[in-house]
Amino acid sequence: MRWSDVEVTVPRPHLRLAGVRMAGFSQHAPGFWDVAMIAHPSVSLLVDLSDGAGAVYETAGAVQRGSVAAGLLPGPVRATGWARVECLQIRLSPVAAAALLGPAADLTGQVVPLGEVWRRAEGRLRAAGSWDERFTVATGLLSERWRTDPEVAHVWARTVASRGRPRVDDLAGEVGWSRKRLWSRFRAQLGITPKHAARLVRFDHAAHLLAVGRPPAEVAAASGYADQSHLHRETREFTTLTPAAVAAAPWLAIDRTAWPGGPPR
Structure with a gap:
């Protein structure tokens, strides 16, 4: 197809x-x-x-x-x-x-x-x-x-808006919770920890940069990875593919048409 x-x-x-x-x-x-x-x-x-x-x-x-x-x-x-x-x-x-x-x-x-x-x-x-x-x-x-905890909803929206960049301690402080309480409530309701959510959002941003032809080293820097090797490891973990293979994935080719604006918040 x-x-x-x-x-x-x-x-x-x-x-x-x-x-x-x-x-x-x-x-x-x-x-x-x-x-x-x-x-x-x-x-x-x-x-x-x-x-x-x-x-x-x-x-x-x-x-x-x-x-x-x-x-x-x-x-x-x-x-x-x-x-x-x-x-x-x-x-x-x-x-x-x-x-x-x-x-x-x-x-x-x-x-x-x-x-x-x-x-x-x-x-x-x-x-x-x-x-x-x-x-x-x-x-x-x-x-x-x-109905979900408004604090959990806020942390998810902030994670998406910042492309996975904020620290968990800072997010906990924003909603007036301890790190432990945020970790527990977020995982119970959304199925992953705040840290894993940030990793997934950051990878989604990187994958779309790869899909439009940006080189991996540039994508790593723009997405907040320590270096190109870090991007490679995360891409392998999320997809089993290399960054080059993700860049060519047909699933991403239509995202700007079907899903403008990034992930739902």
């Missing part, structure tokens, strides 16, 4: 929710597709609306078919299929995911089938006459207000 054969549609502004990003992907002609997904700092719902057998998601030791939820840090994930692709992808900030799906810790490191609510919604999404209608249906399912 070539990304030039894929049409990307995003919601109109009035359908956008805090902590939520949505995009619709439509392949113009049926054919085989094989995409390596790159780690990013959000929880993804992938609602498969394709014809035929649908998508297959392969990750370490597990295979899932159809519509799935991918938590933070599921490891290398490869999506394959043979059909005309129609997929609604919803990216949730970990704060939104914790409130809408339950503690994000329950999804961390996993790719699992979507829950019953979304399986029932698939019929409505398939029957919709346009992506605008599909986004309206999805927004209706997501629009109830969620």
Whole structure:
């Protein structure tokens, strides 16, 4: 599959929710597709609306078919299929995911089938006459207000806004918590520690710089890594790939169209 054969549609502004990003992907002609997904700092719902057998998601030791939820840090994930692709992808900030799906810790490191609510919604999404209608249906399912600690939400938003740069002690001080309390509450609700969240956000920024052709040494300096070797180690840990391979990953090629502005906060 070539990304030039894929049409990307995003919601109109009035359908956008805090902590939520949505995009619709439509392949113009049926054919085989094989995409390596790159780690990013959000929880993804992938609602498969394709014809035929649908998508297959392969990750370490597990295979899932159809519509799935991918938590933070599921490891290398490869999506394959043979059909005309129609997929609604919803990216949730970990704060939104914790409130809408339950503690994000329950999804961390996993790719699992979507829950019953979304399986029932698939019929409505398939029957919709346009992506605008599909986004309206999805927004209706997501629009109830969620509850998480405002302190946790603040720390996540600061981590994204600063591209993973702030010190955990400084963030704890901003919300009036001890480092230990922030560490405990953040991990319980979002599934990863504040330090690991900062690493993931920083890597996401670096990956997108690599994807637009910036050299690894320059990316390392711009993203806050100690040196190019540090960037190489982090890239290997998050993706098993080299920085050069991440730069060529097709999954990143459409991010500026589908996910402008970076990760959801």
